[in-house]
Amino acid sequence: MTRADAAYDPAGAAGNAYTAAVNAASSDAATKAATARDAAIASAAQDADTKAGNAQSAAVSAAAASAASLYLPNAIQTVDAYLAGATPSSPRFFGHRGGGMVRPEHTLVGYRSTAAMGFAPEVSVNVDASGELWCHHDLTLDRTTYQTGALNTYTTEEVSQAVLTNGRTLLGPGWTDQRMVPLRQVLDEFLGKIPILLEPKGNDAVVPTQTLLDTSYPHAPRSVIWKAHIGTLSLPWAKTRGYRTWVYLDSNTTDATMDGKDSMVDYWGVATTFTDQRIQQVVARGKPVFAWPVYRRSQVARLTGLGVVGMMSSDPRYVSTNLPQRTFSRWGLAVKESGGTPTLDYDTAYALVFGEGADAGWVSINALPNQSYGLGTYSPIVGSAAGYRIAFDMKYKVLPGATVHGGYYFGKDSDDPYRFTTANASGGYHVVMRASGDMQLYRHTAGVTSGTQIGSTVATTTPVADTAMSFQIDVTPTTVELRRTDSTGWTTGPVADTTYRGGYHGLSNGSITDLSTRPHWRNLAITQL
Template identity: 85%
Template sequence: MALPDDLPTVTLTGQRTHADGTPIRGSIRAVPTAGRFVHAESGLDVQGAAEKPYDKVTGDYSITLVASDADGINPHNGTYEITLTAFDAPTVTRTVLLPKANPVVKFAAITPVDPYDGDYVVITGPEGPEGPEGPQGEPGPPGSSADAEQYTDDALAAEVTRANAAYDQAGSATAARTAAINTAASDATTKANNAQAAAISAAAADAAAKANAAQAAAISTASDDAATKAGNAQSAAVSAAASSAAALYLPNAIQTVDAYLVGATPSSPRFFGHRGGGMVRPEHTLVGYRACAAMGFALEVSVNVDASGELWCLHDLTLDRTTYQTGALNTYTTEEVGQAVLTNGRTLLGPGWTDQRMVPLRQVLDEFLGKIPILLEPKGNDAVVPTQTLLDTYYPHAPRSVIWKCHIGTLSLPWAKAPSRNYRTWVYLDSNTTDATMDGKDANVDYWGVSTTFTDQRIQQVVARGKPVFAWPVYRRSQVARLTGLGVVGMMSSDPRYVSTSVPQRTFSRWGLAVKESGGTPTLDYDTAYALVFGEGADAGWVSINALPNQSYGLGTYSPIVGSAAGYRISYDMKYKVLPASTVHGGFYFGKASDDAYRFGTANTTGGYHVVMRASGDMQLYRHTPGVTAGTQIGSTIATTAPVADSAMSFQVNVTPTTVELRRTDSTGWTTGAIADTTYRGGYHGLSNGSITDLATRPHWRNLVITQL
């Protein structure tokens, strides 16, 4: 339902792109800091989160919210927490004030403010009818002795006047005066005595009442104090008993955080399974966690909460990207998640994978806590307190083997570093984090986190602060080399088995299984658009790259190639299901010293060779110099039989210490001959879409085999 037309609103706009201008995918999310805004006049009750996705083409975003200072809004001048989520970039969180004076404002131009719930304004109703007259008051207290004496003097004077008027001058007035004096004196004495007695009685009653009240207050205060002290003593006793019981009965950590990180240096970094190794296994699933733990890698676990309050292992706030369902997790009940939500990892990792169930955080803690360190992060704000409560209530021993992971903007660090817990903390930064912000959080930080997208200079600045630094996301060995050279000691890797070694894992492909291999390096990780596509049906065993332009796929599983003294041979089949234009080509690259991305027609970081097989049948070898866009042909162009649509061609690449040679072996046999060139002898290689401009004409490969000559 739309907001009322007469209610002032503010539209928050902006754009998020990568460095090359491609749009970031994600959403903008807004939550009132106070939890809700209420508009009494219209009956509007604004609460919960508002979320809108970025434009998929431009990265633009826009969200319209009630103005913080809208007339009639309670609380008044409250702030919003704005979160820019992303699947392929850091999350940005900022608290902002949205006054109605600026109905349209760009997010990047807003100065962050401290969170504030706002001021609550009392809204008065119409004046009510006049009430009835109040009850008659109680009689006043008895008069004092001074009042009695004044009364006596007045009475005496009155009697004298009356006597003088009543008797004659012969002396009767004097007698009357004397009698009056005697009568008045007696009366005054009686009244004075009565007044004195009344005053004494009133004073005594007042004193007794005050004494009783004082006694009651003293007893009550003493009782409250005793109850408080008894309660404190009871709590202390329960806490001491719980600590003692924990020491006796809770499982001891086989692998603590501190033990895991002992000796961590740039030359001996530690590895963490980012999202459970989410580039080779369905992310945040038991199969992923178990594989990482079995190989001895620490786990990185993200959690969000469902509508029933159960915590589930999930990176995103929604189910859209990683499951077959859509919408926010916190709109599903525990039963719905447990029975009807399955991961869709086959899109990224190959159809050979079976769908996996989502896993509750409790199950992960019960299975792995104390056996391997766990970096634990509640991703959504509504998951923070449930996670803290779960740990405090059921896992008081967690600080031994859990690292509390959070963004620099979090408010949860004081909880994590409280003396009763003292979790180790890993705090990750974003590109806008200032040194002043880091200084403000430094006392509660054990390890800093940097992105692989940060510049060398920025990473070195963070390392220079003196605390261990972990980087994310790491899925290439070349990234490990760069980061350790800058002083980083921890690698948050989506493929820790591959990046933690420097040897090949096998020498022949099993692409017919349709399961992604460790060491497969597309241009971007966690992006199905760049994932290796496994053929099915008649194309079973064939693979391709379903992305443009000039995309490639590194075969780190077989790298670096280990040859004999005579060299090595790469054999593979290739085909075009649909033939491209005659001069368009696809092929294979090899000879690179690093697994950094190779792209045809692009200035690459390291050099190597690439095979060119054109649709006309021309076969060529090119050398690609680092930093240079175009390749340089070596040897002659070999005219082979033109490819036939959907028919396999077979190739061999022979590399000796002094020569390189390309052969096509599916017919009579064609060869470039052994070309004398020793420029590149690196062992990294992969598949290349070459110069194709239409995905329908992309090349396909199968039967990769590496042999020694």
């Protein structure tokens, strides 16, 4: 009966259905509302996190920029400020390898001296086995340290404690061996104070260098020039970060290759060995051109004449001026002087040899044939109206053959190399002291192999092995005179000759063919007459 009553109660059934529907709809709405609320909360939280992260990044960037501004105020020299106004008549100078022909290359003492003189140092880096970047030109340690093998096979601890540079072999035993220096230390000390030309030399050093700069030195683009070979793939990284780029060429670089990189290059680099024509072609592209390696003033004259505005020099103090640095030698200190110009730079075979022990104070040239060594430290000689005098001692530790000679050259207008029996770029005079005792003066014309004797041959006492002879060269406006002043003394007398009055001079092995018989010199002094 109950079910029947219900069946015959449509209003009641409808009410129940309505109530059930309302309850179901309410439950569904509540579920959807809760889901929507949770989704909205999650979305809002995610958005807040994103915005907070962006705000944090912006704050970090702003703080870094602010710190960089404090660390690199506008008063400190930037790359652009350093190069502003650079022209062939007013070139800029850089310390190639930190001035590596005067101080041990890529060492802290080299960088400090270069920076103290106001020159931007070039810094080459390679990486060790631990991932530390070190200032070092070669991939191996062989050439510039007492160790051998690739740098990237040594740990940081080994490099810092067991590797010393061997600059004494090139620059003289008076030098103290130097430790290698980490790139971080160089950046911490010099970044912002002087521009730095920075180049990772090995491929394995490129990314670590980029990472270090990005992470720890965000302000570096203001004072670092990114230096690289034309074949590099690193230029897009450098340009997107605002670095100035110096890209150097090799003898096989084509114009098409240069065209492909031109938009990412600020300055081009040419070698001093390039022909005049090739250098002029690079200059004609319209971007500043820097040359390397420059260690003679005559190279500066040639390069600026071709339109080059930057000199990458291993001796920037010397090549940036046209003045003598002093008038007497201190060879007993056994330290290479700024302005000393061997036939080849960075080559120990042509380096000036400093005597030790009983030979302390004496120097010699341990290279053949007909080698010389320019004394730019004392050049150009500044005489009085009456002229000047060059005085020095010379000896043969072992006597050569009777007609063989060593000597001294002088009177040159330029510091280009001067070699006996060679067609030199500029002319001058040559002192000849033969082992027989014959003393002579010769004049050499530019471009001519043989010399011309001026004045008479003077027969002096035969030299004695390992015994000093003393000489004076007097140059007046109208005459040249050579004297040997030890013992009783001899002279050519004043020889009337005004052909050359340049102020560059140096040591000459003359016609020596056996290095054991090479001449040695000491006690150089330049005085006015």
